[in-house]
Amino acid sequence: FFFNLQPAKFVSSNLHASAMSAEDEFDGPEPGLEDADVVTKYKLAGEMSNRVLKLVVDGVKVGASVLALCKLGDEAILKEVSTVYNKKVEGVVTPKGIAFPTCVSLNNCVCHNSPLHSDPEVLLKEGDVVKIDLGVHIDGYIAPVATTVVVGASKEKPVTGPKADVIAAAHYALEVALRMIKPGASTAAITAALNSVGADFSCTPVEGMLSHQLSQNVIDGAKAIISNPSEQNKKDHKDSTFEVNEVYALDVFMSTGDGKVKPREQRTTVFKKTDNKYQLKMQASRALISEVNKSFNYMPFTLRMLKEENKAKLGVTECVSHLVLQPFDVLWEAEGVFVAQFKVLVLLMSNGTLRITNGTFDPEVYKSEKALLSEEFKKLLTISVGAKSKKKNTKKAGAKKEGEEGAAAAAGAAAADAKPAAK
Numbered sequence: 001f002f003f004n005l006q007p008a009k010f011v012s013s014n015l016h017a018s019a020m021s022a023e024d025e026f027d028g029p030e031p032g033l034e035d036a037d038v039v040t041k042y043k044l045a046g047e048m049s050n051r052v053l054k055l056v057v058d059g060v061k062v063g064a065s066v067l068a069l070c071k072l073g074d075e076a077i078l079k080e081v082s083t084v085y086n087k088k089v090e091g092v093v094t095p096k097g098i099a100f101p102t103c104v105s106l107n108n109c110v111c112h113n114s115p116l117h118s119d120p121e122v123l124l125k126e127g128d129v130v131k132i133d134l135g136v137h138i139d140g141y142i143a144p145v146a147t148t149v150v151v152g153a154s155k156e157k158p159v160t161g162p163k164a165d166v167i168a169a170a171h172y173a174l175e176v177a178l179r180m181i182k183p184g185a186s187t188a189a190i191t192a193a194l195n196s197v198g199a200d201f202s203c204t205p206v207e208g209m210l211s212h213q214l215s216q217n218v219i220d221g222a223k224a225i226i227s228n229p230s231e232q233n234k235k236d237h238k239d240s241t242f243e244v245n246e247v248y249a250l251d252v253f254m255s256t257g258d259g260k261v262k263p264r265e266q267r268t269t270v271f272k273k274t275d276n277k278y279q280l281k282m283q284a285s286r287a288l289i290s291e292v293n294k295s296f297n298y299m300p301f302t303l304r305m306l307k308e309e310n311k312a313k314l315g316v317t318e319c320v321s322h323l324v325l326q327p328f329d330v331l332w333e334a335e336g337v338f339v340a341q342f343k344v345l346v347l348l349m350s351n352g353t354l355r356i357t358n359g360t361f362d363p364e365v366y367k368s369e370k371a372l373l374s375e376e377f378k379k380l381l382t383i384s385v386g387a388k389s390k391k392k393n394t395k396k397a398g399a400k401k402e403g404e405e406g407a408a409a410a411a412g413a414a415a416a417d418a419k420p421a422a423k
Helices: 036-058 066-081 161-180 187-200 231-236 283-295 309-321 375-380 394-418
Strands: 096-106 109-111 129-138 141-150 210-214 224-226 247-255 270-273 325-328 339-349 352-355
Touching (some): 066 129, 109 247, 129 339, 270 283, 270 309, 309 325
Antiparallel strands (some): 096 109, 247 339
16 A cells, blocks of 8 residues: 555445445454454455465466456455355344455556456556455455566566566565564564665665555554655654554565656546545535445445446546545556565464465566575575464354355355466
8 A cells, every 4th residue: 555544444345235334333442363253354364365366366368358357356256255254143244345456557557456347458468567466354354465477477488587576576575574573573674674675686665655554444554564665754654563463464565666656647446435524516426425335335446346337437536536535546667667566464463473365476487586685584584474373262163164164165166257267
């Protein structure tokens, strides 16, 4: 996520179930990682995110449509969540669904590219650098994931040069940062490590990108790791310390350029509702917010998900200008530059740091001639990241079993219906 996104609480269900209204309140303290059921939901959502990511990656090939890949990811998420946590608890079905719509950003496009049906078609070409970003949530516990691949790359046709450098830089920077995130460590130390790893691969972290703390129904919490911060970023986000039972979306972007990005004239399609209240004037704007309240509430969404895309495009301008919706602008580096991204979900458990989601990286496919220079970082990479499973809470066993069994069924359904083309 980019720059200073205002933290906001949100609850959503999938596209076909009603979400809580904006006026609904959250009663009592939110359960955290001390609760075994919370960890189960993070893990289940993470398994779904990983499977959907693999499905979209498998569809990356010459001639594939960016729009089709985004729709493939979103539809697969809905299939995944449709078979889990369907039993009502006190008369309410557990909310679940898309935590962040599938985005497919190419080459020097940094993030948030999720085209509409009405946008010009973009087809993948041999050698395109493809960033895939998506997220799943179960009961508001969000599992984001992102990875970068190159169209046509394989062990038989490995990627070399700047494309391999930037992908390796993003991958190894994330792996180093992941091992540095632990209770008592500072976010500033992670920022410095990202800069150091990037320099080893002649790359630059993208300026101002944030790895946010997550909690139930909060995708952009107050604590954040800043990538390559500007002076204004440093004022907006002070250094903070990691604590036990915190959750983060570790999101690393590397660029072969100077790391400075900006929006272009391309239409923004991803938004989320804010807490700001305003009496909208246009009927299209009121209809848009009404549908958002019913289907997404505070979850990020793409205009493509709305029932009437053209009417939504008419209403969104007024909603954004009066801060009722927050845009996730499509961001760009300079022409000729390549940008890579990797994102994982990180849980700071009491018995160690746990990685829940995972991108794809194969050093036999992405062969950079550069390497980490820091002996300290090399040593860090020898450490495995995980945590021992806690004893199951028998009171939660039923919900866990339902979630796991449903997840397996959903994976098969998504794969059968999506039928992605092989790479």
